[in-house]
Amino acid sequence: MNILILGSGGREHAFAWKIKQSTSCERLYVAPGNAGTAQIAENVSILLDDFTAIAQLCIEKKIDLVVVGPEAPLVNGIIDFFQQQPALQAVQIIGTSQAGAQLEGSKDFAKRFMQEQAIPTAQYATFTVAQYDAAIAYVEKHPLPIVLKADGLAAGKGVIICDTHTEAKEILKEMLLEEKFGVASQKVVIEQFLSGIELSVFILTDGKHYKILPSAKDYKRIGEGDTGLNTGGMGAISPVSFADAAFMQKVEAKIVQPTLKGLQAAQINYKGFLFIGLMKVGDEPYVIEYNVRMGDPETQVVLPRIQTDLVTLLQATAQQTLDKTPLTVEEQTATTVVLVSGGYPEAYEKGKVIEGLAQVKESIVFHAGTAYHNEKLVTNGGRVLAITSLGKSMDEALQASRKVAEQIQFEGKYYRKDIGADLQEV
Ligand code: AMP
Numbered sequence: 001m002n003i004l005i006l007g008s009g010g011r012e013h014a015f016a017w018k019i020k021q022s023t024s025c026e027r028l029y030v031a032p033g034n035a036g037t038a039q040i041a042e043n044v045s046i047l048l049d050d051f052t053a054i055a056q057l058c059i060e061k062k063i064d065l066v067v068v069g070p071e072a073p074l075v076n077g078i079i080d081f082f083q084q085q086p087a088l089q090a091v092q093i094i095g096t097s098q099a100g101a102q103l104e105g106s107k108d109f110a111k112r113f114m115q116e117q118a119i120p121t122a123q124y125a126t127f128t129v130a131q132y133d134a135a136i137a138y139v140e141k142h143p144l145p146i147v148l149k150a151d152g153l154a155a156g157k158g159v160i161i162c163d164t165h166t167e168a169k170e171i172l173k174e175m176l177l178e179e180k181f182g183v184a185s186q187k188v189v190i191e192q193f194l195s196g197i198e199l200s201v202f203i204l205t206d207g208k209h210y211k212i213l214p215s216a217k218d219y220k221r222i223g224e225g226d227t228g229l230n231t232g233g234m235g236a237i238s239p240v241s242f243a244d245a246a247f248m249q250k251v252e253a254k255i256v257q258p259t260l261k262g263l264q265a266a267q268i269n270y271k272g273f274l275f276i277g278l279m280k281v282g283d284e285p286y287v288i289e290y291n292v293r294m295g296d297p298e299t300q301v302v303l304p305r306i307q308t309d310l311v312t313l314l315q316a317t318a319q320q321t322l323d324k325t326p327l328t329v330e331e332q333t334a335t336t337v338v339l340v341s342g343g344y345p346e347a348y349e350k351g352k353v354i355e356g357l358a359q360v361k362e363s364i365v366f367h368a369g370t371a372y373h374n375e376k377l378v379t380n381g382g383r384v385l386a387i388t389s390l391g392k393s394m395d396e397a398l399q400a401s402r403k404v405a406e407q408i409q410f411e412g413k414y415y416r417k418d419i420g421a422d423l424q425e426v
């Protein structure tokens, strides 16, 4: 089969790495890709919002299977677009329709969906600009802390947790009246604060059946001890020690099954990955958010633990035969440590030469923001590389990742040395 992966991050390099191992994979393309995907696939320079160019590429390269990495093309309706093109009917594409992508694209939609399906989540209310006065009155009576969420996509920055009513009212004003996050904050979800420990659960569904993939925990803040600004993710581990069998049974019964039932009831075409961000409060799971894609950097620990041929799983997803496809998972622990550019997640420089990759033997180096410049590997983004290692214990895997993180050099390199540290005590 000829396969096309859309995206350019560490997640997409991990997809390419895993798909490349399949005996069913003939030609592999990544659009636009990065320096890591260029080593194992052919990169194609295409903008992900240019569906016509993506369609042409599929026809030209005789693509059989498309994997959509990030959420934006799904939220913009790439699945619906493919379905409407007569020339693309034979192309299998993994992802949800635009209707399903609202689970990530609109927090208000996701909250209403959960309420309708009685899925455990924080209590909330949604307000538009026209309801500004009511929103202020709601905030004034709300217990602290108060969680404010821009309804639409806001590049991971649209959630603000406020410790005082004054702060909450100020942020609410900025969001609703001053369009702090543009159109994304024309509607705001005001939510109860949940106190607990977070984890990410991943589902692959063909619309009728599903597989629960290995769960993972990611580390979102830039600083050690989970301090400082939010990032795309500084590291991840899988499995998650506190997500034991009893807890995962609750997740399946109270969250996964009602979610998929709700999608079916709404006749939403969903053949793809669903990422459920959960908070474990006491022993109970609550949904913090849905994403209609895999996580980054969680994919870099989830895929290395999947032993089943990924192309087989993806084909079964497209053909709605996931019930007949067994999933086998590696028992070892996987960890990934992300190396970022100095300054990230604020302003940072690009084009720094990266050295030391050739010496890496036992870990897998997934590229994110990398490029080739004058035949040299250079930094090309905030998150640069993700170092994934497998080990019999989390400690063993982490030691391996940290050793490589130390060996690889580029000016301004930064990484968190405490990935997984919180789990030592749980
Ligand atoms: P989101 O963009 O929805 O993933 O939110 C970003 C982060 O904000 C989450 O990963 C949580 O750490 C935090 N968060 C979101 N909603 C809540 C909530 N209701 N209670 C506590 N923390 C939350």
Ligand code: GLY
Pocket: 218, 232, 233, 291, 294, 295, 296, 297, 298
């Ligand atoms: N690592 C979190 C995300 O992919 O959204």
